[in-house]
Amino acid sequence: AIKVKGSQGSAAVKLNGNFVHESLDKSAVVVETSGNEIRENLVHGVMKIDKSNHDFEYPTGIEASAGGNKIDSNIVAGSDRFGYNVKLDGCSSELLFKDNAARSCLIGFYVTESGTGCSIVTRQAASHSWDFG
Known part of the structure; x- marks a missing residue:
């Protein structure tokens, strides 16, 4: 898994053209700061091992x-x-958020906005989602 962290004023990170295979019980790519570029990456096999009813x-x-x-x-x-x-x-x-694809995920895209009342989601593709895209 890859985690991008930093503090206010940290230099931006470019995470481009990577292959992340099998992330167990953790998110594969986690970005906690602004201004980064996450492009042309392939993430495969994000698995939830512990399937307790109380595990969120x-x-x-x-x-x-x-x-x-x-x-x-x-x-x-x-x-x-x-x-x-x-x-x-x-x-x-x-x-900023475009041309991404989600295949064979429980939920393809879960998007929240920052409170401005407007967000743009364009040219996304989801297929074989069990719940919703």
Whole structure:
């Protein structure tokens, strides 16, 4: 698994063209800061091992808990829970979350917005989702 952390003013990270295979009980790619670029990555096999009724941990292929990240052209193939769990900033002229795909995930895309009342989700593809795309 890959985790991008930092503090206010940290340099941005470019995570481009990687293959992440089998993440057990943890999200495969976790981004906790803004201004990063997550592009053209393939995440495969995010598995939930402990399936207790009281366990609300949801391992995700690509998870971004902060807005303002460029997340595009990624593929998550096979996740027991979420393909993508991302927080988006308000609408702007630059499309930050686009051209991603989720295949064979319980939930393809789980998107929250930052409170501005506007978020842009465009050109996403989800297939073979058990619950919803």
